[in-house]
Amino acid sequence: MKRLIAFLLLVATAPWCMAASEYEPLDPVYINLSDTASLQRGARLFINYCLSCHSAAYMRYRRMAKDLDISEELLKENLMFAGDKPGDLMRTTMPAEYAKDWFGVVPPDLTLIARVRKPDWIYTYLRNFYLDDGSPSGWNNTLFQNVAMPHVLYGLQGSQRLVSNSSEGDGKRIFRLEKPGTMAPEEYDNAMRDLTNFLVYLGEPAKLERYLIGVFVMLFLGGLLVLSYLLKKEYWKELH
Ligand code: HEC
Incomplete structure (x- = not known):
């Protein structure tokens, strides 16, 4: 297993090392x-x-x-x-x-x-x-x-x-x-x-918009997390 991991690491980094040495x-x-x-x-x-x-x-x-x-x-x-x-x-x-x-x-x-x-x-x-x-x-x-x-x-x-x-x-x-x-x-x-x-x-002109969309998505997910937590509390209330 160790050998396999070492081999995979080598394969993954080899192109990177070669590319690095090619450039100034x-x-x-x-x-x-x-x-x-x-x-x-x-x-x-x-x-x-x-x-x-x-x-x-x-x-x-x-x-x-x-x-x-x-x-x-x-x-x-x-x-x-x-x-x-x-x-x-x-x-x-x-x-x-x-x-x-x-x-x-x-x-x-x-x-x-x-x-x-x-x-x-x-x-x-x-x-x-x-x-x-x-x-x-x-x-x-x-x-x-x-x-x-x-x-x-x-x-x-x-x-x-x-x-x-x-x-x-x-x-x-x-x-x-x-x-x-x-x-x-x-x-x-x-x-x-x-x-x-x-x-x-x-x-990549859309990058400017993507930053903004990213912020909205995070806010939306944050709101959803709070709602889901409250909902879970509501469902489990009777069972405890
Ligand atoms: C007088 C004409 C001319 C002007 C003006 C000019 N270039 Fe070039 N540029 C060329 C030519 C011809 C090549 C192709 C070079 C080659 O393949 O040997 C080139 C190649 C390039 C490359 C490399 C492209 C590659 O093959 O990766 C970049 C980057 C570049 N130019 C950027 C610019 C920028 C930025 C400006 C403005 C500041 C500019 N050039 C103004 C003629 C020009």
């Missing part, structure tokens, strides 16, 4: 879907910097505005491409054939990316672009070697060079900022947290 260390990010201001800032970054290449084609502008408390005027004036309507899906304006010509791959839809890649991965990815003279776009990424995506946020983060990578040496990545951007490093980290927060929301 990720920087943890604090996700908070009830932080509406953070989600709004993330939405603005996403629409200004990502939607030109990537779609979020399972989300409609109107649904996003409603969930994130964004007024329809603000949505129309600042957060939508000219010609789009609030009921439209969040599609990129870049035709897939052009993208394939320019980048060699079509930028993937990002609606579900935070579920596929996980928040820590995205947060680390967005902060780990570095200058690489050998790559076609001039950029590379420690999490995604030879990535076809250029560092579209370098104006904010600035441009950095990789001094040492985690696969070599002491397990730490070290960058050297060559040209600062418009944001200080902590400011950029916070902005990437907002953007990652928004991508998590995008992958």
Whole structure:
């Protein structure tokens, strides 16, 4: 029996151990879907910097505005491409054939990316672009070697060079900022947290409602418990 348990434990943990050793260390990010201001800032970054290449084609502008408390005027004036309507899906304006010509791959839809890649991965990815003279776009990424995506946020983060990578040496990545951007490093980290927060929301918008439903369900069950107890007392009264 003991041997069986040991075997089952081994089988259950083996894929996890293997997966862990395959990946680089990720920087943890604090996700908070009830932080509406953070989600709004993330939405603005996403629409200004990502939607030109990537779609979020399972989300409609109107649904996003409603969930994130964004007024329809603000949505129309600042957060939508000219010609789009609030009921439209969040599609990129870049035709897939052009993208394939320019980048060699079509930028993937990002609606579900935070579920596929996980928040820590995205947060680390967005902060780990570095200058690489050998790559076609001039950029590379420690999490995604030879990535076809250029560092579209370098104006904010600035441009950095990789001094040492985690696969070599002491397990730490070290960058050297060559040209600062418009944001200080902590400011950029916070902005990437907002953007990652928004991508998590995008992958599971119903999560916001689910939290609320969960609270109602617990209250309902609590009430039911009290009623059942009183009922039980009532039934057993005569028998004692
Ligand atoms: C200039 C076009 C362009 C812009 C703008 C752009 N990307 Fe990308 N992105 C790409 C391309 C091309 C790829 C595919 C990379 C590859 O497969 O090598 C990609 C890949 C990615 C991936 C990895 C997807 C995977 O395969 O797991 C993520 C995450 C991502 N982009 C996020 C973003 C975010 C967030 C923004 C906005 C800050 C953004 N991208 C802006 C072109 C772009």
